[in-house]
Amino acid sequence: MAQSNPSPVSHIVHVNYGVARVGLPSALSFRRWVDAALAGARRRKAAELAIRIVGTREGRTLNRDYRGKDYATNVLSFPVELPPGVSLPLLGDIAICAPVVAREAAEQGKPVAYHWAHLTVHGVLHLIGYDHIAEADAVRMEALETRVLAGLGIADPYA
Numbered sequence: 808m809a810q811s812n813p814s815p816v817s818h819i820v821h822v823n824y825g826v827a828r829v830g831l832p833s834a835l836s837f838r839r840w841v842d843a844a845l846a847g848a849r850r851r852k853a854a855e856l857a858i859r860i861v862g863t864r865e866g867r868t869l870n871r872d873y874r875g876k877d878y879a880t881n882v883l884s885f886p887v888e889l890p891p892g893v894s895l896p897l898l899g900d901i902a903i904c905a906p907v908v909a910r911e912a913a914e915q916g917k918p919v920a921y922h923w924a925h926l927t928v929h930g931v932l933h934l935i936g937y938d939h940i941a942e943a944d945a946v947r948m949e950a951l952e953t954r955v956l957a958g959l960g961i962a963d964p965y966a
Contacts, residue, residue, distance in 0.1 A: 818842055819855040819896075826862045826905050832923045840924045840959070844931035847955035856898040856934060858927070866904030881907045882926040884933035901930035917964070921956075925964045928955050 820841045822834040837858050845854060861869070866879030873883065886899040903926055912922040932948055939945035953963045 817853055818845060819853075821855075821857040823857065823859045825859055825865055830919075831860060831905060832920060836920075836923070837927055840927040841931050843955050843959055844928040845935070847928075847951060847958065848932060848935055848937075850935060853896045854898050855896050856931070857900045858930075859900065859902045861902050861904050863904065863906045866902065866907060869902050879904045879907050881911060882930045884930045886934050886936075898931075898934040901927070901934065903927070903930065917962075921961045921964070924959055924961055925952065925956060928952050 818838070818841055820834070820838045822837050824831065841856065841858075863879045866883075867877065869883055870880045871877045873885070874880075881904055883902045884899065885901070887895075887897040889895060889897065903923070908922055908926060909919055912919040915922070929948075929952055932951060937944070937948045937951070939948050949965050953965065956962075956964060
């Protein structure tokens with residue numbers, strides 16, 4: 808995987824592993840992908856976020872409790888909701904389900920590291936307000952994801 812230029816802005820990324828770390832990306836990889844996503848979205852302010860790598864049970868619980876869907880999904884984003892008048896660089900939290908990522912990468916015939924990068928970028932973009940519910944928004948978000956991933960040497964995940 809090619810490395811993109813580091814973001815000129817310092818971002819704080821907390822990575823927590825709720826499953827065994829064997830075969831999973833390092834905290835450094837997650838930080839590189841977060842920096843690329845924020846730089847690609849032209850977000851020039853310092854930011855802080857947390858990424859938790861979860862197993863199927865925790866992923867299913869989070870998806871059920873917050874989205875009403877009783878299955879583990881690949882990535883969930885929880886944008887911070889600060890009280891009025893409070894200005895902090897917090898973006899929110901991302902949960903990525905390791906077994907789902909591995910299964911999807913195998914089903915799609917792509918390197919698992921590339922899928923991790925894609926889902927991290929996707930989750931970060933959700934934290935800063937991107938969405939894909941409406942078709943026009945989906946096209947915009949997917950184009951940005953593709954551009955950010957290309958900067959990391961990763962092929963278009965939607966091709």
